[in-house]
Amino acid sequence: MQTKEKGRYHHGDLQTTLLRSARVLLEQDGIAALKLRAITRHAGVSATAAAPYFGNLAGLLSVLAAQGFDELTEAMSPPHAPLARDVGLAYIRFAIANPGLFTLMFRSDAINRTDAHLVAASERAFGRLAALPGPEKSGTTQAATMAARWGKAHGLAVLAIDGLLQPLTDNGDTCMTLDQLVSEAFR
Amino acid sequence: MQTKEKGRYHHGDLQTTLLRSARVLLEQDGIAALKLRAITRHAGVSATAAAPYFGNLAGLLSVLAAQGFDELTEAMSPPHAPLARDVGLAYIRFAIANPGLFTLMFRSDAINRTDAHLVAASERAFGRLAALPGPEKSGTTQAATMAARWGKAHGLAVLAIDGLLQPLTDNGDTCMTLDQLVSEAFR
DNA sequence: CCGCTGACTTTACACTGTAAAAATTACTTG
DNA sequence: CAAGTAATTTTTACAGTGTAAAGTCAGCGG
Numbered sequence: 001m002q003t004k005e006k007g008r009y010h011h012g013d014l015q016t017t018l019l020r021s022a023r024v025l026l027e028q029d030g031i032a033a034l035k036l037r038a039i040t041r042h043a044g045v046s047a048t049a050a051a052p053y054f055g056n057l058a059g060l061l062s063v064l065a066a067q068g069f070d071e072l073t074e075a076m077s078p079p080h081a082p083l084a085r086d087v088g089l090a091y092i093r094f095a096i097a098n099p100g101l102f103t104l105m106f107r108s109d110a111i112n113r114t115d116a117h118l119v120a121a122s123e124r125a126f127g128r129l130a131a132l133p134g135p136e137k138s139g140t141t142q143a144a145t146m147a148a149r150w151g152k153a154h155g156l157a158v159l160a161i162d163g164l165l166q167p168l169t170d171n172g173d174t175c176m177t178l179d180q181l182v183s184e185a186f187r
Numbered sequence: 188m189q190t191k192e193k194g195r196y197h198h199g200d201l202q203t204t205l206l207r208s209a210r211v212l213l214e215q216d217g218i219a220a221l222k223l224r225a226i227t228r229h230a231g232v233s234a235t236a237a238a239p240y241f242g243n244l245a246g247l248l249s250v251l252a253a254q255g256f257d258e259l260t261e262a263m264s265p266p267h268a269p270l271a272r273d274v275g276l277a278y279i280r281f282a283i284a285n286p287g288l289f290t291l292m293f294r295s296d297a298i299n300r301t302d303a304h305l306v307a308a309s310e311r312a313f314g315r316l317a318a319l320p321g322p323e324k325s326g327t328t329q330a331a332t333m334a335a336r337w338g339k340a341h342g343l344a345v346l347a348i349d350g351l352l353q354p355l356t357d358n359g360d361t362c363m364t365l366d367q368l369v370s371e372a373f374r
Numbered sequence: 375c376c377g378c379t380g381a382c383t384t385t386a387c388a389c390t391g392t393a394a395a396a397a398t399t400a401c402t403t404g
Numbered sequence: 405c406a407a408g409t410a411a412t413t414t415t416t417a418c419a420g421t422g423t424a425a426a427g428t429c430a431g432c433g434g
Contacts, residue, residue, distance in 0.1 A: 049382060057422065106349060150346065156342070157342075236414080
C-alpha cells in the first residue's frame with residue numbers, strides 16, 4: 001500500500017508521492033475518496049504531512065487538477081495538422097478515459113481556481129480549443145463559434161461521465177458504443 | 188431567520204420547511220452551504236430532525252434536485268409551438284438563473300441517483316429535449332442529434348455557471364452579454 | 375560533541391453526518 | 405374528560421473530517 005520506503009523519516013519527495021497517492025485514489029474510488037487523511041494514509045505518512053507542501057486539501061487538489069489540464073493539453077495536441085473536430089473529440093475522449101480527474105478539474109468548490117499554476121495550465125488547455133479555425137458560419141462571432149464547439153465537447157464529456165448518454169446508445173433497433181455516439185454527435 | 192412558528196413542538200410540515208431552508212442556503216451561499224446542520228439550524232430545529240423524513244443528507248438533496256428537474260421541465264415547456272432552439276436556450280437560461288440548483292441536479296455523489304422520484308423527474312425533463320424534431324441532418328442517427336443538442340446546451344450551461352465563458356464575452360473589440368453569447372453559440 | 379535547520383509527527387479542536395435512546399406533544403379510544 | 409398510544413422532535417453519542425500549533429526526529433555544519 002505505502003509507496004514510501006519503510007523506515008525513513010525524511011521521505012525525500014513526499015510532494016510527488018502524495019500527488020500519486022491522490023491520483024490512485026481518485027481513479028480507484030472517484031472524487032469521494034479524495035480525503036486528506038486517506039491520501040496521507042495511502043502514502044504512508046501522518047495525516048497532516050501534506051500541509052507544509054500544499055497548504056490545505058484544496059491546494060493539493062489544485063496541483064492535481066493542473067496536472068490534469070496539462071495531460072488534457074497533451075491529449076489535444078495532434079501529431080499532424082489539427083482539425084477542430086479531432087481536438088474536440090480528443091477533449092471528450094480524455095474526459096471519458098479519466099472521469100475522476102476531469103470532474104475534479106471543473107469542481108470549483110474543491111480546488112483553488114485562483115492558483116497561478118492551475119490558471120496557467122487551464123488556459124493552455126483552453127487555448128488549444130480556441131486557436132482553431134471554425135467552420136466560418138456567416139453571421140456568427142468567432143467567440144460564439146468557439147463557445148459552441150467548447151460547449152458541445154464539454155457537455156458531451158460531462159453527460160458521458162455521468163452515464164446519462166447510456167440510454168441513447170441502445171436507442172431504437174441498433175446498438176452503438178459510447179464512442180460512436182459522441183463521435184457522431186460532435187461535428 | 189427561523190421559518191418555524193415559535194413554541195410549537197410539532198412543526199406541521201417540517202418536510203417542506205427543511206426543503207425551503209436548503210433552497211435558501213443553496214441560493215445564498217452555493218452548494219458548499221448544503222450541510223445538514225446548517226439546514227436544520229436555518230429551519231430552527233435540531234440537527235437530526237431531517238432523518239425521519241429524508242433518511243440522510245443525500246435523501247434531502249435528492250428531493251431538492253427532483254424539484255429542480257420539475258422546474259426545469261416547466262421552464263422548457265413553451266406556451267406555443269416549441270422549437271428545438273428555444274427549448275435548448277430555456278435549458279441554458281434555467282441553469283444560469285439557478286446555478287446552485289442546476290449544479291446540484293448533476294452532482295451524482297451528493298444526491299441519490301436511484302431515487303424513484305428523482306429518476307422520474309429527470310426523465311421528464313430529458314424527455315422535453317428528446318421529443319423535439321431535429322434539423323434532419325442526413326447520415327446522423329436521431330440519438331446522435333439528440334446527444335448533440337443536449338450536449339451543446341448542457342456544456343454551455345455548465346461553462347457559463349463556472350464563469351469560463353466570461354473571457355469570451357468581451358473578446359476582440361465589441362463587448363457582448365453572456366445571454367447574447369450563448370444564444371448565438373446555441374444554434 | 376553541540377546546536378541548528380528542515381521534515382515530519384503528535385496533539386488538539388471545531389466541525390461534519392448519523393444511529394439510538396429519551397423526551398415531548400398530539401391523537402385516539404374508552 | 406382521562407389515559408394510553410402513536411407520532412414527532414430532541415438529546416446524546418460516536419466515528420469521521422480538515423487544519424492549526426506544538427513537539428520530535430534525522431542529518432549537517434561548526
